[in-house]
């Protein structure tokens with residue numbers, strides 16, 4: 001089926017830390033982390049920052065009353081990655097099925113992490129009372145997720161880091177969607193998951209809330225090697241980082257460029273923009289990155305990239 005031949009990423013929220021509406025951020029957008037990936041017959045969503053609210057509305061419109069199936073992947077539990085979750089429209093729709101994936105943090109499963117966000121006194125409606133179907137999957141180090149088809153439930157397997165590349169080659173030929181995970185520990189206090197999405201010989205990596213101040217983790221470089229698109233944390237300028245942001249768990253533009261070069265990625269998308277930087281500042285950071293890695297773009301709300309070309 002022709003419409004299954006798709007691998008499209010769409011940005012709904014690109015800001016880090018907190019939403020920044022207003023005239024100074026109009027071009028890049030002020031919503032926090034959320035990207036949509038339409039791949040094969042799957043609709044994948046990464047992070048539930050404030051950007052997920054408008055995405056949820058769009059998904060409901062597209063479904064037009066028919067059944068809707070979404071897989072939501074959470075990197076970690078900080079507010080800028082979950083603030084939109086209670087307002088994600090498919091959760092309130094009886095025809096919607098939402099698979100929710102995320103790490104175990106501070107000893108809690110992903111279900112235990114998100115449930116309080118939709119429970120009194122923080123929210124008036126309990127998640128358990130919502131009419132949607134929800135399945136929670138707590139991911140462990142090296143988890144790998146596949147779906148047999150649109151109707152099939154996700155299959156989650158543990159994959160040893162050491163055999164990752166072997167596993168990739170074996171499944172290359174399959175027209176299946178694969179999501180692989182790597183747990184990074186550079187982001188305080190509990191780290192964050194990095195996701196690698198593979199389909200039809202192409203690859204997208206979503207790596208936010210990572211910091212490479214002490215040099216990049218070789219396991220990370222190996223994990224992102226050869227990605228067509230790398231979406232990478234690039235929150236700070238080098239001077240700001242050196243002055244006061246070391247250890248905050250975010251990268252500079254220079255760190256993002258370093259890993260893009262070392263891992264031979266096709267294109268670098270600067271992501272998780274510092275909330276106090278305006279559009280002009282982000283433009284300057286993009287120009288600076290392009291001097292070393294020409295195929296760089298500063299992510300903006302509404303940007304779409306088709307990995308299958310055309």
Ligand SMILES: [Zn+2]
Nearest residue numbers: 016017080209
């Ligand atoms: Zn964040």
Ligand SMILES: [Zn+2]
Nearest residue numbers: 076078187209
């Ligand atoms: Zn964070």
